[in-house]
Amino acid sequence: MTNFHLKNLLIVLGLASINITITSYASDSNVIMITPVKATINTNTSKLSPALVNDLxxxxxxxxSVSNNVTSGLKELITDKGVMYISADGKYLIKGSVIEIKSRTNITTNAIKQLRAEAVSKNHDSTIIYKSPSEKFSVTIFTDITCGYCRKLHHEIDDYLAAGVTIRYMAYPRYGLKGSGFSNLANIWCSDDPQKALTAAKLNKGKHIKPVENCKSPVKAHYNAGKSFGIRGTPAIILDDGTLIAGYKSAPALLSILKKSANKLQ
Known part of the structure; x- marks a missing residue:
């Protein structure tokens, strides 16, 4: 497969070889609606062959990671480019949302939420934390010191803490892993007092950041984690259940979202 380009479109090639029912809708080319039926393909193993791994x-x-918990005939792939699906015979790759028709459950959305929650948990120890003294909720925020709304959010940090919301920051250099945006964030995370360094950087728009020799920061890992589940801008707020809140939210607005989310779990 050459000159293959991943797009935010459903790519289905020759799925007649898979015994599932697919209904596509012109109003949303990013969605496949699947009704599970009995399949003729053996999907007992969740592993991919070395040859297929190399092809990908x-x-x-x-x-x-790979799982067979979607429907007979498809394997769910958790990749560095997000959630994808592959036919059991390894011939066809699908990028798009899978919805179980009877329950109207978006299987892909749930998978991405789980991916976000796991990635945030995995990187918990490398976040910069501003802890509320009266913590009721906590959120993880992908941030960048070049981002105006990130600076606005941080200027209001005391409002979030007073509302009982602990803020954990992960780094997301919006322009990638090269240039001053990346190196400045790395130096902040490697500083003797990352919390103080991050606050200072946001107050002075990233100027006068002190370089740290032999800096081994988690910024690349944070960036790759965010990219894998669709972070495209900052601030990006992740709730503990993996829900993504894109963009700036004031302390009262975020607190309202967190309360509603907590009520749904009860």
């Missing part, structure tokens, strides 16, 4: 690598896709 050549497409620029690194597979982190």
């Amino acid at each position: 690598k050549r497409l620029g896709i690194k597979v982190n």
Whole structure:
């Protein structure tokens, strides 16, 4: 498979070889609606062959985990490019949302939420934390010191803490892993007092950040984690259940969202 480009469109090639029912809707080319039926393909194993792993690598896709919990005939791939699906015979790759028709459950959305929650938990120890003295909720925020709304949010940090919301920051250099945006964030995370360094950087728009020799920061890991589940801008707020809140939210607005989310779990 050469000159293959991943797009935010559903890619389905020759799915007649898979015994599932697919209904596509012109109003949303990013969705596949699936009714599970009895399949003729053996999907007992959730592993991919080494040859298939190499084929995906050549497409620029690194597979982190594989599961068969979607429907007969498809494997769910958790990759560094997000959630994808592959036919059981390994011939066809699908990028798009899978919805179980009877329950109207968006299986892909749930998978991405779980991916976010796991990634945030995995990187918990490398976040910069501003802890509320009266903590009721906590959120993880992907941030960048070049982002105006990130600075606005941080200028109001005391409002969030007073509302009982602990803020954990992960780094997301919006312009990628090169240049001053990346190096400045790395130096902040490597500083003797990252919390103080981050606050100072946001107050002075990233100027006068002190370089740290032999800096081994988690910024690359944070960036790759965010990119894998669709972070495209900052601030990006992740709730503990993996829900993504894109963009700036004031302390009262965020607190309202958190309360509603907590009520749904009860």
